[in-house]
Amino acid sequence: MSNITASRLELVERCPAAPALPAVWTESTDDQVAGTERHRFLQRAGEVGREAAVAEVPADAPWRAQVLGIDTDEIPAGGRYEIAYAYDVAADTAREQGQWVERAYDAGATEVSGTLDLVLPPGEGRPRWTVIDFKGFDEVAPAVRNLQLGFGAVALARVYDLDEVDVAIGYIGHGGDIRWDRATLGAFAIEAHALRIRSLFAAVDRARATLAAGGLPDFSTGTHCRYCAALPFCPAQTAAVRAFLADPPTPDRLALLSDEDAGRVWPLLLAVEEMTKRAKASVRARAELSGLPLPGGERLVPVLVPRRKIIDLDGMLAILREQFGAQADAIVERSLSFESVGELVRQVAPGRGQKKVLDALTAKLLAAKVVQSTSFVQLKTRKAKGDAPAPASGEEAA
Ligand code: SF4
Incomplete structure (x- = not known):
């Protein structure tokens, strides 16, 4: 069975040796869980209406504020969510594997599997089959050359015998706002993506053959490695990390490095x-089972710590007032997240004017000095000016 999936294609393009190594299963990240739940919400909004779908979102779900901020009118109707496909690189054919299969693919030896977030047939105002991939905040390769979308276009073209497919990336911000990146892929573009996928598959096969013969394929290290499931087994990375740990650079030594060396x-x-994080998760799982002896005679033991969450603020205040009188109001912190403002705007101004209303309200709140605006620096990886375009699969750096 092939272990190459559409979501890994951008990584495989950078390092075809990655799928040739064993991979470690990891829990879905919070972002992945939020992404899947977002799709479930959008599907339910189409099936039962927005209000009923909102009622189904758990009150304490970390993704609640984001999905409640989504203007569902912006999402094209009439499509199917989370559809898995397999593209056979040997036969140049594709097949549907099912809906909501939760990445439990049933791929053959020459198949690449992948799940398309939203697939829409042609309809009113939509002349072509369309694939939509929803992303979070982090930028990925543009729709026109995005390999994950390219996989989707190839799959649909083969299944439905198409010459053109529309593709789109919908970046969903923390407050549910959507920024679209759209492209139409014609026959040549679709063939180019199919060729890209077939070439990658062949490169992975060559890397596997080299490993099987006792050799070492080329490992291309870089910031993409933190997304690689084979990271703990990678000879290039383990050698580099071992050398690094043997002589870790101190901050004062780092300060003397040139920009190029620091980069x-x-x-x-x-x-x-990443290796430390994965190693810690593995040791932690063992410690949670029955504890672990520590050097020095102590033990690392699992302890159940109760976590309390207020679900009825008024009810709680009533009890506290009864017990402590007016003091209760003085010490109880009143808090309102800015996401709640977006949620209110969404309720009173649904539809396309929502962003305008939110911008005007934000300006008003800032002018009244009841809200403070701050910013933080986030590092992102971007192509240097003049470089050839290359994939960027959600490759945020820190
Ligand atoms: S960790 Fe990096 S270099 Fe090693 S196999 Fe994965 S992508 Fe390639």
Whole structure:
């Protein structure tokens, strides 16, 4: 069975040796869970209406504020969510694997599997089959050359015998606002994506053959390695991390490095951080079962710590007032997240004017000095000016 999936294609393009190594199963990240739940919400909004879909979102779900901010009128109707396909690189054919299969693919030896977030047949105002991939905040390769969308276009073209497919990335912000990146892929573009996928598959086969013969394929290290399931088994990374740990650069030594050398250290720091995170998760899982002996005679033991969440603020205040009188109001912190403002705007101004209303309200709140605006620096990886375009699969750096 092939272990190459559409979501890994951008990584495989950077390092075809990655799927040739064993991979470690990891829990879905919070972002992945939020992404799947977002799709479930959008599907339910189409089936039962927005209000009923909102009622189904758990009150304490971390993704609640984001999905409630989504203007569902912006999402094209009449499509199917979370459809898995398989593209056979040997036969150049594709097949549907099912809906909501939760990445439990049933792929053959020469198939690449992938799940398309939303697939829409042609309809009113939509002349072509359309594939939509929803993303979070992090930028990925543009729709026109995005390999994950390219996989979707190839799959649909083969299944439905199409010459053109519309593709789109919908970036959904923290407040539910959507930014679209759209493209139409014609016959040549679809063939180019199919060729790209077939070439990658062949490159992975060559890497596997080299490993099987006792050799070492080319491992291309970089910031993408932190998304690689084979990271703990990668000879290139383990050698680099071992050398790094044997002589870790101190902050004062780092300060003396040139920008180029500091830039070279960055992917290594990410790899060390990722390996440490995975190692910690593995040891933690063992400790949670029955504890672990620590050097020095102590034990690392699992302890159940109660976590309390207020679900009825008024009810709680009534009891506190009864017990402590007016003091209760003085010490109880009143808090309202800015996402709640977006939620209110969504309720009173549904539809396309929502962003305008939110912008005007934000300006008003800032002018009244009841809201403070701050910003933080987030590092992202971007192509240097003049470089050839290359994939960027959600490759945020820290
Ligand atoms: S960790 Fe990096 S270099 Fe190693 S196999 Fe994965 S992508 Fe390739």
